[in-house]
Amino acid sequence: MTAPPLTPVAPAARPVTAPDPAPKGRARRRDRKDRDTISVEWVKLELMRTAYATRGGLLSKRDPRVVIWWYLLFAVVPWFTHSVTVLASLFVLAAVAVLVSRVGPLVLGLFVIGLLAEGFYLLVAAAIFGGGTESIVALAELTLKLGTISMASMAAFVSLDxxxxxxxxxxxxxxxxxxxxxxxxxxxxxxxxxxxxxxxxxxxxxxxxxxxxxxxxxxxxxxxxxxxxxxxxxxxxxxxxxxxxxxxxxxxxxxxxxxxxxxxxxxxxxxxKVRLGDVVFLAVSALLVAGAFWLGTQFPVLD
Amino acid sequence: MTPVPAAPASEVPAIEVEDLWFRYPGAADDTLRGVDLRIEQGDFVAVVGGNGSGKTTLCKTFNGLVPHFWSGDLVGSVRILGEDTQDLTVAALSHRIGYVYQDFAAQLVRPTVRDEVTFAPVNFGLDDWSERADTALAALDITELADRFTWQLSGGQQHLTALASVMALRPRVIVVDEPVAELDPARATEIYERLAQLNREGTTVVVIEHHAEFVARYARSVVLMADGAPRWHLPVADALARTSDLDDAGIPAPQVVAVARALEQDGPVPLTVPDAARWLDERGHRPARARQAPTGPAPTGQAPAGQVPATTRPRGQGEAAVAARLSGVVHGYRSVSGAWNPVLDGLDLTLREGERVALVGSNGAGKSTLLRLLTGLKVPRSGDVVVGGTNTKTVSASQLSDQVCYLYQRPEQMFVKDSVRADVGYFPVDRKRSGADELVERVLDRVRLAELADRDGRLLSGGQQRRATLAIGLAMQPALLLLDEPTSSLDVRSRDDVIEMLAALAEHIRCVVVATHDMHLVAEWADRVIVLDGGRIIEDTDPATLFSRPGVLTRARLVPPQVAQLGATIGMLPPPLSVAELLARLAPNLPDAHLPDAHLPDAHRTRTDAR
Incomplete structure (x- = not known):
């Protein structure tokens, strides 16, 4: 190989025992550690677990079309009401669905953070623009709707590979x-x-x-x-x-x-194949949603 | 279309190409220039030739991708099992001829192995799709992988899956583009054994291959492509005897052939190691009893597995300074199911300045993990990694890279800027090193890329890409250089180029560590070999000693270069590392091979002393 010599590239000029061999003077800095959670590797694994539905759960055993119908039910129904009681009941139902579908900690954590941040932002917005309780209720209603739909999406898509x-x-x-x-x-x-x-x-x-x-x-x-x-x-x-x-x-x-x-x-x-279990599942879900509306008529809150 | 072709009469050739010319749209020159080729049914054909000789384009005319998918100017005809590819669709042709790509990972389009293998038969609406998938999986012996996700598989398993998905359509001919480019030697052999099995069962196999050793061992005939046309198509023994033609095309002969050619200018050549041993014996060539010790450090004694502290290795001229030290290192990863998979299990290792270290072991033995720990990208679960006196836990990876440079296995992952020059300059310019610009120019000159420096690295050829990554490493001026598979998927000429460049680096970089499957690289370049298996070091020695330890080789799935195998077979101990060394160690060709009992070989004496 005919190549020019590369003498200046030699690293001899720099000390090999580089920056600061002893951790003295770095006392405030903690040593790096290899962790199981809250690390990049963990985030990657959580995404894979969510995407490929590896955790199982109630919905993952159902026919996928039934899961999609179920999801559409929860995605559409909240828009037909302004009753806080109905929306809160639906919210609870969706939360139960999230639990039985074994949604992973990463997705759930992001959701909770998002929900809390939105709640905080609503309060601030209401305080600044001075809408009083009325506007807080209106905004809380929207938060409940979006929360319900988000949770239904999580439950459904975490269960579908x-x-x-x-x-x-x-x-x-x-x-x-x-x-x-x-x-x-x-x-x-x-x-x-x-x-x-x-x-x-x-x-x-x-x-x-x-x-x-x-x-x-x-x-x-x-x-x-x-x-x-x-x-x-x-x-x-x-x-x-x-x-x-x-x-x-x-x-x-x-x-x-x-x-x-x-x-x-x-x-x-x-x-x-839609089996008996799938039909029962959809029917029970529909009954529960209907139950939420019935609760709304019995105990109206701030309608 | 008819999904399953009727079995044609056996006289019909599998592939018949007549006066074929092809030019890609917009190209200035023809890629194929008057190809005439006839491949009989049941043949096992290796298509060899340098980069750009038209091998891949030719093979894509077989399954109709040229001209149905890649349109262009096509003259002449291609007939598969008697039918003209012009008259059939790509879909119809895929029942007759299967194609496995070099980038087999990109060829897998479905999430699980079973989905992948059933994909084609289901698409074509074949009622026996399930049975076809089962048969294909069983034929390649990967039934137990059926429910795994394809991204969880190792390279070899992915390749077998790609092959099975093609075989599910039961084609009579399969074309495989570079079957073994990124596999460890034992897995490469496994792939070829499966191909040979399919061939014995009646499938015609065409492979595009750079490795003459596999051609010699498995092919029945060889097509040499040069300048867009076959120069010849010959039975394998005749083909490999034409060493000068092969050499012109950038395909150096297998080492056993090179040995035979060095001893005899003409005549038949052996194709395998046992043949070569017989060939030498018939001609009275035997190893000389007295010989020189191999260069490099003396081998260690038989140390128990996993307990080979490098510090106890005998050294000629005192102890060199420590470049890096790993003590009690434990590391691993969590799988999707949450299970802990240990990769390194209590590893102790000292790397010293002036060493050229090869890190070998099967896929998944922990080579890449070890390199990543040395870069500081990862810190060990327990134990310490100290590089140049700095514990990797106390500084960021960015700070540590003043001393360590890590070059990835796939060059394109190192091209993060829009030109090679910017990539080479990234490190010195970002750190505001004085004279960074001159340094970049000098390094580019050194790797002969000055003219191409303004291009994006991705647009270079494979060999140029490797040189560009080496340039990135050089510009970082590290004390410790780590390379992951620097010679994988290179043709032999580019590979020799890289090996030569690595050898030239020795004077500028204090310690170089290479993780590799390439035993030629180990033999020609390394002076210390560390064998990893099951998260531990099972051997720490020099290449010649490693190649004389069958137990370690089998356990770590290593296959020594042919010349070392041949040397061992005819009783050279330690085995030779190059053709030249083997030839030098042969006794003068005397009819009476009884030589006076000379003194013991040096290596043996040293070994006894070391105990």
């Missing part, structure tokens, strides 16, 4: 492309997460360390934000390069063929 969800959509006559996109999106999720994490780690290794964290760690936040944005493009480019293979593979595996022929659809959906 990608295959069940896409098959249910296909069975409900959604376009084949949509159904496939859902399933392929889930398939790509772990790949994208790994790729993203790797690129972020690359930035961590190659960017200069922060001189200090700054007030309330603002420098850390800014660094994290810019890194995430910068890591996005390489991730998309690396993934896009690979999709060419995916598209060719889909073609050879008859994906286009299946879109024009019904035989594949019939085979794919043959396993879907």
């Amino acid at each position: 990608p295959e069940k969800l896409s098959d249910a959509l296909l069975s409900l006559r959604a376009p084949a492309l949509l159904s496939f996109a859902v399933s392929y999106g889930y398939r790509m999720l772990p790949m994208l997460m790994e790729e993203f994490h790797t690129i972020i780690d690359g930035h961590r290794l190659r960017s200069a360390p922060l001189p200090s964290k700054g007030f309330l760690g603002w420098r850390v936040v800014v660094r994290l934000g810019t890194t995430v944005v910068q890591a996005f493009y390489p991730m998309m480019l690396n993934t896009a390069k690979r999709t060419r293979t995916t598209v060719e593979a889909l073609e050879t595996k008859g994906f286009t063929f299946a879109a024009e022929n019904d035989a594949g659809r019939r085979i794919r959906l043959a396993y879907l």
Whole structure:
């Protein structure tokens, strides 16, 4: 190999026993630890557990179409009432559904934080704009509605693994492309997460360390934000390069063929079957919702 | 369309190409130039050739992706089992010919293995889809993986799944593009064994392959592609005997062939190690009794598994300074189910300056985890990792990278800026090193990428990408350089380039650690090999000694280079590491091979002393 010598690259100029070998003088700083929770790895695992419905739960045993109908029930009904009693009852029902569906701590935690933050913001807004109790009630009503729907979504989608969800959509006559996109999106999720994490780690290794964290760690936040944005493009480019293979593979595996022929659809959906348990489940849910409305007429609060 | 083709008469060739020319739209030159090729049914064909010789395009004409999916100017004809690909759709062709891509992970489109394997038969509405999937899974012996998510599988398992999903359509011909690019040697052999099994059961197999050793062992015939057309199509023994043609195409002959050619200019050559041993024996070539000790540190004695503290290794010239030390390191990860999976289990290791360390072991043995711990990206569950006197727990990964540089296995993951120059400059410029700009130019010059420096790294060829990542590492001026699989999926010429560059680095970087499956790299470059298995170090020695320990090799799923196997077979101990060394250690070709009993080989003496 004919290459110019590289003498100045030799690291001899720098001390190898670098920054500060002894942790003295860093007493305020705690040593880094490898943790099981509240770490990046944990967040990744929680996302996978949620996406792939690995925890089981009541709804995961039901026919996926029934779960979608159940979800639609809870997503639509709250909009037909202004009664705080009805909405609170629905909220409780949805909360029970969340518990029996075994929603993971990450998603649940984010939801609770979101709900509390919204409550706080409503109070502040009401105080500033001076709407009095009336506006607080109106805003609380909206919060209850959104909370109910969010919890129903969590319960439903945490119980549907990608295959069940896409098959249910296909069975409900959604376009084949949509159904496939859902399933392929889930398939790509772990790949994208790994790729993203790797690129972020690359930035961590190659960017200069922060001189200090700054007030309330603002420098850390800014660094994290810019890194995430910068890591996005390489991730998309690396993934896009690979999709060419995916598209060719889909073609050879008859994906286009299946879109024009019904035989594949019939085979794919043959396993879907609404059983007695599913009917009972839907009926009980409907009765409970009706019960919530009955409670509303019996005990009206601030109608 | 007819889903299942009728069994054609056996005289019909599996693939028949006549005067085929093809040009991609917008391209200035033809990619295929007058291809004439006939592949008989039941053949096992290896298509070899340098990068850009048209191998992959040719194979894509077989299953109709060219010209049905990739349109372009196509002249000539391709017939699969007697039917013209122009008259059939890609879907119809996929029942006759299956295609497995090099990037097999991108080919998997469904969440679980069973979904993936049933996908094609279900799409085509075949009523026996379930049975087909079961048969395909059973044929490749991966039935127990059926309910696993594809992203949980190892590389080898993903590849077998991709193969099974193609086999579920029961094609009579399969094309596999670089079956073993990223697999450890034992798993690579496993894939080829399965392909050979399918071939014995009647499937015609076409592989695109860089590794001449696998070609020699499994193929029945070889097609050499050069400049968009086959130069020849010959039975494997004849093909591999044409070493100069292969060399021109960037496919160095297998080492056993190289040994034979060095001893005889013409005539038949052996294809496997046992053949080569016989070949040497027939011609009276035997190892000389007296020989020089191999270069490098003396081997250690037989240490018990998992307990090989590096500090006790005998060293020639005193103890070099410590570059990094791991003591009692325990690490692992949680799986989706929440179970704890240990990866490193109480590992002790000292790396010293001036060492060229190869870290080997099967997929999942903990090589990458160990490298990540050394970078400070992760800190161990328990135990300590001290790099250049700094405990990784006390500083951030960013601070530690003043001393450590880690180069990822897939180069594109290191390209985070919009040009190679910006990527190389990222570290020194962001840290405001004085003379950063000159440093970047010098490094780019060093890896011969100065002209391509304004391109995005992703647009370079495989070999150039590797050199670009090496440049990124050089510009970081680390004391400890860590590389993850630096030679995977490179053709042999680019690989030799990387090995040569690594050797040249030694004078600038105090300690280099490479995690690899590539035993040629280990043999040609390393002076210390650490074998990981089950989270522990089961061997810590030099390459020649490692290659003479069958127990360790089997346990860690390692396959030594052919020349080391051949040396061991004919009784050279420790085994030679290169063709040149083997040849130098052969006795002069005397009919009477009784040589006077010379003194014991040096290595043996040292070993006795070490005890």
